[in-house]
Amino acid sequence: MSSDNATIVSAPGKVLLAGGYLVLDPVFSGLVVATDARFYTLIRSSPAGTSAPSKITVRSPQFENATWNYYTTVQGKDVQLAASKDDETKNTFVELALVYCLAILGHLIPTEQITQKLESGLEIIIAGNNDFYSQRKELESRGLDLNTESLRQIPLFAPTHTTLSKVHKTGLGSSAALITSLVSAIFVHFGVSNIQRGSNNDSNNKSTQLLHNIAQFVHCLAQGKVGSGFDVSSAVWGSHTYRRFSPEILQEVMHHDAKNDIPALLKVLDPEQTSWDNVVAPFRLAPRLHLMLADIDAGSHTPTLVSNVLKWRKNKADEANELWRQLGAANDKVVELLKQLDEDARQNPESYDIAVQSASMVPAKEWSAGLSGSSDGTTALLIQIHDEFSRVRHFLREMSRLSEVPVEPEEQTRLLDACLSVPGVLMAGVPGAGGFDAIFCIVLSDDARKGVETVWANFTEMSVGPLLCNESTEGGLLVETHEESLAVQRLSQL
Known part of the structure; x- marks a missing residue:
């Protein structure tokens, strides 16, 4: 106004x-x-x-x-x-x-x-x-x-x-x-x-x-x-x-x-x-991909996390820079694949909807073996995105181990893995600087959303508070x- x-x-x-x-x-x-x-x-x-x-x-x-x-x-x-x-x-x-x-x-x-x-x-x-x-x-x-x-x-x-x-x-x-x-x-x-x-x-x-x-x-x-x-x-x-x-x-x-x-x-x-x-x-996220966010009532001081990671990078430059390079390449690949998925949705809307619907009924780790037509464009992209983001998480855990900074803490790892066991969850991770502050999931259906919310409600290691927001359109x-x-x-x- x-x-x-x-x-x-x-x-x-x-x-x-x-x-x-x-x-x-x-x-x-x-x-x-x-x-x-x-x-x-x-x-x-x-x-x-x-x-x-x-x-x-x-x-x-x-x-x-x-x-x-x-x-x-x-x-x-x-x-x-x-x-x-x-x-x-x-x-x-x-x-x-x-x-x-x-x-x-x-x-x-x-x-x-x-x-x-x-x-x-x-x-x-x-x-x-x-x-x-x-x-x-x-x-x-x-x-x-x-x-x-x-x-x-x-x-x-x-x-x-x-x-x-x-x-x-x-x-x-x-x-x-x-x-x-x-x-x-x-x-x-x-x-x-x-x-x-x-x-x-x-x-x-x-x-x-x-x-x-x-x-x-x-x-x-x-x-x-x-x-x-x-x-x-x-x-x-x-x-x-x-x-x-x-x-x-x-x-x-x-x-x-x-x-x-x-x-x-x-x-x-x-x-x-x-x-x-x-x-x-x-x-933009492709159609039928929905962002979910949660606040974790454990709290991390982001400036401290960042400061300690940068201190490690300065003190052990070769080790850190190699991990930086690998993580950067994995991040770029995830973005490239997500853009390809959005393009696929525009060019092949009917087959895209069918593939996403099929994937939404099976946990991501079973997509390669459990989905008929797993070699088609949309399904193959979903599998690649899931696998490549798993690599991103692997490198973040390596950063945690090498820097001794809880970028993806063990409690968060268990929470994220529990989310990924829900059918139709494409990605789950710690956003930004990581730590205990928050998590995100990208899901393929309302049923997947409800399943993730159930995981959050029953998780006992930390208090997980769902947020209502979605991606801005x-x-x-x-x-x-x-x-x-x-x-x-x-x-x-x-």
């Missing part, structure tokens, strides 16, 4: 199916799938008489003590933001996004255009789909069991019963989706970017590239390091194979004083002035409308 008074922009969460650790290196690529769990930012003029001129109030209603107030001053091209000293908490991600977006806007549009938008004050509401956060406390408060049926009874944007700093995240990339939706909503609301539904998955679109570059910069600055960027990239462009930008592009502006020299910052962020070398190639950034989204109606009422 975008009008003179209100703007709502959303960005999807993500799951890195292949390329964990390797995406930090521009030599390798990863496969990132966007989810239909989205983060929403609403920006509207403050109701008459409720706000001081040039005041911006940001609320995140899902959390306790989550209101932040800011005051703006505009002098020519210089637009500055100051946080209220009375706020109980601080939100670095939100504050940096506002500071830099407003400062950049001061150099892109006339001063009058900015002061007009700010004159009555702005209200910003930020909310994420329930899947971004563990719903265990909410289910407990309602006396409900931890399963998908119970999760569907929880209203959208449910309270988390805690503060932002203490919330249990599920690993869908909440900070990247938040930053991307907030940055984009600001630029849309001030009339600088015109996001058109259906056109934002084009990575050659200069307007969208600018939003991507600013979101990457703000996200890196808030985290204190130049990360791989696949999470922001997916929030902007949806599902794709990703090769990271050279970290050197942002290194020279990675300091909080960058706001004092916006022309220099814009030279780095503006795609017309600096050519970023990230590679984005659109991707709408891509990355979206300007939302009342007519098209129940989320928009709910958000407008918060």
Whole structure:
């Protein structure tokens, strides 16, 4: 939704199916799938008489003590933001996004255009789909069991019963989706970017590239390091194979004083002035392939995992680089085969449906021996995908053993193997950096989905919390409308 008074922009969460650790290196690529769990930012003029001129109030209603107030001053091209000293908490991600977006806007549009938008004050509401956060406390408060049926009874944007700093995240990339939706909503609301539904998955679109570059910069600055960027990239462009930008592009502006020299910052962020070398190639799962995700209530600290793996790679370079090469080749093969499967579905839809239906009734390890016509195109591809992803998991377990870092912990191995024993499960793995945070499965039927959910419910070594989200069919950034989204109606009422 975008009008003179209100703007709502959303960005999807993500799951890195292949390329964990390797995406930090521009030599390798990863496969990132966007989810239909989205983060929403609403920006509207403050109701008459409720706000001081040039005041911006940001609320995140899902959390306790989550209101932040800011005051703006505009002098020519210089637009500055100051946080209220009375706020109980601080939100670095939100504050940096506002500071830099407003400062950049001061150099892109006339001063009058900015002061007009700010004159009555702005209200910003930020909310994420329930899947971004563990719903265990909410289910407990309602006396409900931890399963998908119970999760569907929880209203959208449910309270988390805690503060932002203490919330249990599920690993869908909440900070990247938040930053991307907030940055984009600001630029849309001030009339600088015109996001058109259906056109934002084009990575050659200069307007969208600018939003991507600013979101990457703000996200890196808030985290204190130049990360791989696949999470922001997916929030902007949806599902794709990703090769990271050279970290050197942002290194020279990675300091909080960058706001004092916006022309220099814009030279780095503006795609017309600096050519970023990230590679984005659109991707989608083939028809009848369904993504399932679960949150594991055991928890891993991703930065620690990554740090320890990189330390091993530095100390034992030959050993690590050989494994890196093998894992990278296996990842690329999985992506190639998944793309071939999607192409096969388009070219031979009838035989494709028959083959997938047959495979959905047999455990994957029995496909080679148990499926009639196992040499046909679709069935052969399904077998290859399953086998090649098994190789990926083998290399991840080798990484665990050699680095002494639990990339695929033994408990996760047993859980994943139990999922793969269900008929119709094509792949199962630990996404991203691995550890105890989450798992994913790709299944071929509703029966396979139910079978996997049964495995999760009965697994006793860890608490497995299903998520409701699927792969996004709408891509990355979206300007939302009342007519098209129940989320928009709910958000407008918060």
